[in-house]
Each structure stands twice: as C-alpha cells, then as structure tokens.
Amino acid sequence: MKIFYDHQVFSWQKIGGVSRYFIELVRHLPDDIGYVMPPMFSENVYLDTLGDSIPAVKSLSFANYRVRKKIYEAVNQLRSASSLSRGGYDVVHPTYYSPYFLKRLKAPYVITVHDFIHEKYPQYFSDASKVIREKKEVVTRADRIIAISEHTRRDLTDIYGLPAERVDVIYHGASPLSSVHEPVGGVGERFVLFVGDRTKYKNFMNLTEAFAIMSKADPELQLVCAGKPFSEAERAHLAYLGIGGRSIACFATDSQLAWLYANTSCFVFPSEYEGFGLPILEAWSAGAPVALSRASCFPEIAGDAALWFDAADPAMMARAVSEAVYDADTRRRLRNLSSERLKMFTWEKTAELTAGIYRSLSAQ
Template identity: 40%
Template sequence: MRILFDHQIYSNQNYGGISRYFYELSKGLTSLGNECQNSIYFSENEFMKDREFFNSRSFIPFQFKGRQKVKEHLNQLVSNRLLKKGNYDVFHPTYYDPYFLNTKPASKPFVVTFYDLIHEKFSDRYPTLLANMDEVIASRKVMLKNASKVIAISHNTKKDIIDYYGIPEERVSVTHLASSFLPNTLAPDSHWGDYILFVGNRLGYKNFALFLEAVQPLLLREKSLKLICAGGGKFNDEEQKLIGKLGVEKQLLQIPVDDKRLATLYTNALFFVFPSLYEGFGLPALEAFNCHCPTILSNVSSLPEIGQDAALYVDPENHADILQKCEQFYYDPKLRDEYREKGHQQAAKFSWERVSSETLDIYKSAL
C-alpha cells in the first residue's frame, strides 16, 4: 500500500509525541512492505535526521519575522503538489488543518488521528492556555466530517469524540500508542539523591500546582527527598512564588531532558507521579513502565485504561489522596519493587509493531 503523510506536524514541532508517532508509524509500515511518502521539504524536527525515511532540508538558518509562516507555506505547496498527483492509496494528515480538501482527489480516502479533546473539554477552565481554541475546534469538525476513518489513541478518546461530535461509532477505531524507552542504567547526577519524578508541561490541566501542595508535607518531613521536574521549561514566576511559599525551594529541580536523560531519570527515580486532570493517552506512564519506574497515575480519562493494575491511582483533585499514595511508595521499598515488575509487564502489551499493523488494517478498511 502507498501511504502519504503531510508536512503539518514536522513544520510546527521540532520534537514531541505526535511527530514521534508519525516517525514510528512510517518505520513500522515500511517494515511491513508498504511505501510511505512524507511530503516535508523544510524541517528542523529531530526525527527528520533519519535519512532512511526522510529527505527534508533545514530551513534558512537565521531568524526573521514571519519565518515560521514562510516555512509552513512552502511545505504546504509541496504537500498540495503530491496530493494532486494522486500517487498514493491513502492520505494521513499529521494534524488538523483541512487545507487539502480542495486539492486531494475525491477518490482518495484520508484517515485522521485524534489524540485528545483537551480544547473541547477544558476551554472554559483554561482559556488563556488553549490558544486558537475556536479555530482548532472548527478544523477538527471539518476533518471529522470528511475523513474516511478516524483513529483514536485510546478508548477514552474515542468515547470523547463520539460524545462531543456525535459521529457514528463505527467510523472511529482505536490504536494505542507505544514507547521506545528502555531502562537507562547510567548513574544519575550525584546531586539528585532520592527523588520523586514529574515529567513534562506543568501548566493548567497538568495539575502541577495542586500536586506540589499535596506532596509538600512529605518533602518538609524528608529533607533529603527531592522533586525533579523533567522538561516543561524553567519554573515561571508564579511557580517560583508557590515553591517559596511552600518552603521547598531547596528540594525542587527543573532539568532539561532529551530521551536518554529522561530514561535515566525514570530508571533512577523512587517513583513517578502523573497527576494530570485529562490525557488522551498518557505516554509518560508507558515510558515509566518501560523504565521499571513505580508509577502513580490520576484515576481519570485514559490513564486507568493504559495503566490497568500496574500503577497506584489517585483522585487528582484530592490533596490527601495524593499525599497518601506518595507516602505509600516512599516508605515501602517492597511495594515499589512490586510495581516496577507490574509496570514492566504492562509495558510489554504495547509496541510500535502493533500500532503499525492495526493502523494498516484501518487504512485497508478506508479503501
């Protein structure tokens, strides 16, 4: 089968979960004997460096006003040219812009992947964090109306799509994601010591502020214990004020990470906490499982679906519940060992080979 992927996510994301998804999908589908074409000409995305699958070029190396828009426009011209040619069986856009609807031959099906409905579910609660909310939702509506098939990355996301947009259940298929992370036995930095791990963005629905308030008593009681925030950028002014107010500034570290360093952090953490109010899948949970890291997850959205019995669960808006579960792991090494093994077993259920095979079946059903 000939599959065409477009430029969208590779134009807008230098590194991240969605571009990783399409990179792994391209590799997996190719290994199954399919022909994958990526219509991307200019990109700084990390995955574009794999010349076996991509032949993109770095864009003009200096900054200027409108640089991003120029890059996107040029890449869209390339995508439209390939779409018009029609030398593919299925088109899979990498994000939600329906620019191609007047370019793609009507006979060629397209499949779209939905990752979450954060904009739809949290627009009232976090309006300033969800940029271009109305535009995103309008684009999603158009994509759902016209797509031959829709892929959801969890059953919870499928339910959200059906509930919010009212599309027929049979048009939505589920393929869970996977993680390529492996335990990294490199020694942690000496100043880390014993630490709890928090990964990624901390704002809004990621619920970091409430989590920090909840775990404060444990940090104050155990002065040698640290809380490491991997990625997510430096603490902003509001976060620094909260950290100072809680008296834990000497116990918090924010560390920039790449995959290798993040795997080291997972592998050496006492445990990982993911207190998010909503996830479409929850990839950090799977990364932690792969790295044998004991894990605490919110009991909401897709997280129980992904974690099953391999994690402890908390009500993400209940301070006492979060503190209790953190104390359980901190004071019970045997319990941590038990959940290391449970996580390892759960992670084995997810693979990119499975993602690719299931996605290929969906493509075939769209023809």
C-alpha cells in the first residue's frame, strides 16, 4: 500500500508542528505501508531526516523568503498535481487545506485537522478568509477526518456541524528534539522558557507581566523566548516593565532548543488556544516542569502533570510559575507525573492508528 503526501506544508514551513507531525508520521509507518512524495522545493529542516526515501529536495538562494515561498508553492503544486494525476497510490493524505487536488484524485483521502485558529482569531491572519473557505471544503469532503485532540474534534462538530463519529482522534507523539545539547549564549542558571510565535492569542504580554512580578523577588531570573527576535513594540513593553535587560529572544536550532528545555526552571505555555500543544511533550521529554493556562486542549493533554493558571491573570500565572521554579518538591512531583503521562503519546501509536485508517480506506 502506498500513501501520497503532498507538498503543501513543506512549501512554507521551515520548522513547526504541522510539518513535524507529518515527518514523524512517515518515519514511524508500519513496514507494510509505503509512501510517495513529489519532488519539491523546500527549506523545511525536517525533510532531511527522511534521507534518500524521497526525491531530492531543492531550495533557492535568491530573493527574500516571502518571494521564495510563493515560487515554491507554485512549482510544488504543479508537481503534486502531476503526480496525483498519474496515480500509483492507494490513499491521499494532503498536508494542508488547499483544494487543488480534489479534481485529480484517483483514491480516497484523509485530512488531519490541527486546530481552528484562523476561525477563532481571523483578525491576526491576512489570509484568514481564504484558509477558512478552503479548509471547510477540504475537510467536509474528506473520506476520513483525523483530529489531533478531543478538543479539536469538538471544534469540528461545533463549527462545521460534523457528527463526532466522522472524526478519529489521534494524538501526537513525543520524541526528544536532539541528543546534542548546544548552550545558548547569554542564558543564565535560572530562566523561564517560552517557545514559539508570540501572536496575541499566545498571550505573551500577560507572561511578561507575570515575569515582571517574579523578577522583583529574583533579580537573576531571566525570560528566554525561543523564536523570532523581539519587535520594537515588544522591546518597548519589556523596557516599560523593567525587564528588558533580562529578556532574551533567540532563534533556536533543535540542539539549542533541547538544551533550553533541559535547563529551564519552568516551561510556560500561556496560550488561549491550541489544537494540541506539542511543546508540552517536548518539555516533558527533557524533564522540564510545565505551567499552562487552563484553556482549550491543555487540560486534556497535560492532566495533573502541570501547574495551572488563568491566562488572563498575570498574578496567578506568576504564582504558578514561581512554584515550579523554587519548590523542589513540586519539580520532583511534576517530573514523575509527566514521565508517566508521556507514555500516552508515542509516534509509533500515532502511526499505527493512522495506518488503520489508511487500510480501511484502501479496502473500500
């Protein structure tokens, strides 16, 4: 049996949860299931882990990244469309929501729904209306639908009116980012870690206020943000709070991120909404204590293996994070609980359950 995975997410995502999901899924497929990927242009860092099992991946060196992405998408879509039209596969699993493939299908398809961020926060995305429209078409026409959490399945039923029985919930897996740990310059002994994009629904500003409260009692504590550099507005806000000199933003490689998780005093995820929350598993895998907003899918994923706070309450957030940073018994308890809970989330299980869907569709 062969599964066709297309180009979509790899055209525009260098690193990120959606592309990591597909790479880990492919890497852990059972032996009786093969896969097909079209040759593509991409700068995705995870594709290299597939080695020679996929056609050569190329990238361009001219123009800025926004221009390159447009070129990648245009060329890659033509290649995916050509491969789809030729056939030679049993099931199609698109990696995002463009409907370009619908008229070229020669087999059933399954779609994975990761979240409903565009639907819930359209004001933060210039392409929100396009993504919402295309996503609804692709998802509602799919032969099978995978949701990455029960919370996402509820969103599918609430927003699209789909019956819950049309949707299979299959969790992500956990795996260490890198066996090599590369220290990040300027990071001290005690630091609070934030990972990823700082779009408004991620609630980063409330985290800075919580950190400002904590910093009054501990002038050595740092706030480290793995992601893009601070914007001018963020730098001004941090300076206003008096924490500009103790706040660091850095683009971290996998080996640097592994080091940050392994050495942080507390990983904090204050987001108002996520589809799953893969960084929680990454932090647990490194033994980091975790503090989370009691929102969206987080209680489902983390259970009792995290400290909790109201995303809208910086003082409550500061108390929860402080407990993780300074209470050795709490850190020990969280480490033991998270180690046990991690057993729920393996890429082998993700791949085997997904393979069951592939087999079912192929037999139709």
